[in-house]
Amino acid sequence: MSMRGVFLPGDFTAVLREVEVPIPGPGQLLVRVGASGICGSDLSYIYRGHKTHAGQEGPAYKGVVAGHEPSGQVVEAGPGCRRFGVGDRVIVYHIVGCGRCANCRRGYMISCTDPRHRSAYGWQRDGGHAEYVLVEESTAVPLPDELSFVDGALIACGFGTAYEGLLRTGVSGRDDLLVVGLGPVGLAAAMIARGLGTARVIGVERSPERVAHARSLELFDEVLTADDGVAEALDEVTAGRGCTVTMDCSGSAAGRGVAIRGAAEWGRVSLVGEGGRLETEVSDLLLHRQLTLYASWVTSLPAMEELACRLVRWDLSPQRLVTDILPLEKADEAYRLADSGRTGKVCLVPSPS
Incomplete structure (x- = not known):
């Protein structure tokens, strides 16, 4: 089965291509994307040209499906998944780490020190600008029912x-x-x-x-x-x-x-x-x-989960900050809007199936 995903050639365009829907392996979740945000780092390091970032050797972007701010609903869980199952709503923490270094053990996978295992959604592995995204269960954070998928996408990074x-x-x-x-x-x-x-x-x-x-x-x-x-x-x-x-x-x-x-x-x-x-x-x-x-660089898994719960307690909706929500088919327009520097948050959502 195929789906549509957004790729960033690095020439100020966003391109929609057909790709295969991934199959979850051990410890992995297949998530139907509800919303996926466009981040300023995507604009600076990928959309305007493929550049190095955070000590990477060579361009940080590896030609994968873009987008590191997804949230959505689990539609399939691979063998060995313990915390999340079909129907669960999740936010995706956008870095997969080794899980063993001191930073990963504290929940700061953003600062994983093992370059062999550290990979970011939308940078080194397929991200959320698609209809489905394959995620490691270890990077999933519960999305409270009181928050929308757009809320979740904003929590995922910004x-x-x-x-x-x-x-x-x-x-x-x-x-x-x-x-x-x-x-x-x-x-x-x-x-x-x-x-x-x-x-x-x-x-x-x-x-x-x-x-x-x-x-x-x-x-x-x-x-x-x-x-x-x-x-x-x-x-x-x-x-x-x-x-x-x-x-x-x-x-x-x-x-x-x-x-x-x-x-x-x-x-x-x-x-x-x-x-x-x-x-x-x-x-x-x-x-x-x-x-x-x-x-300060991004946050930790525990802090992201804490924040989602606190936003509910405070009765605050991140979606209020969004100025533009566009379907995947208009990804090129969405990136141009975000790159203009004149908007609030810009998000992509898959069209209803």
Whole structure:
């Protein structure tokens, strides 16, 4: 039996091809995809051209079905599966690790140290931009009934990344938060911060469309435009004190500079945006202000499962951040929309059979 899957040639296009529906082996699940998100790292490292990533030798993308943010429903379980069976709704943690190294044993398969066994859905093995995806049971996370498949797709990467970045800083109701870069991960950080009880959330973004979208969501107390006057604007809205926690989701040197400049004395700065460089004056901006910098990459399996349950408890729906949901047949259009930098989250869904 065949199905349709999306491939990324690396020339700013997304191509739909027929592929065989996989058969689950021992410890594997066949999942009917309910939704699959488009991630900024897919755009940077695959869609615009096949590049190395995270220490890979040669291009990270191996010509597989794209998409590392799937959620869906199990339709077949291979021999030896213990936790999940037919009918279960799951989120797919997007890295398969060796399961034996220290990072994998802590649930951080993203940081698996065994290159022989580490593989990512949509990068080195077939991903979620298809009607079905074959997943290791060890990478499946329960999707609560209260959440949609689109909710699950957002948790699979962007929300997990934002959650981990906030947890590292110990953010709480005692803090105010500055988020720089209001793409999908930045918006996720604001929504999660509201669930965690953060006292005040301020956003900074350079795209006028994303500024308008962020304001419409009513997650921020203030949304500022990233222009030449942003430092003064931040001083004004924080009475010159800055924010106790700041997070850069932009992945740009300029954005990271705003996050550092906007931190209060003794503040904590979380860096989660991929790519680019960190360029800062050290003494006056870091040392003399007693700042702590946290660098965070995605999240762990336990934290992702915890987040899904907390979102239900907080009555928050990640799907609110989505601006475009398109069928697989319009994958090329979906990628062009996501790559424009003017939208919120963009997701693909299989057409009803």
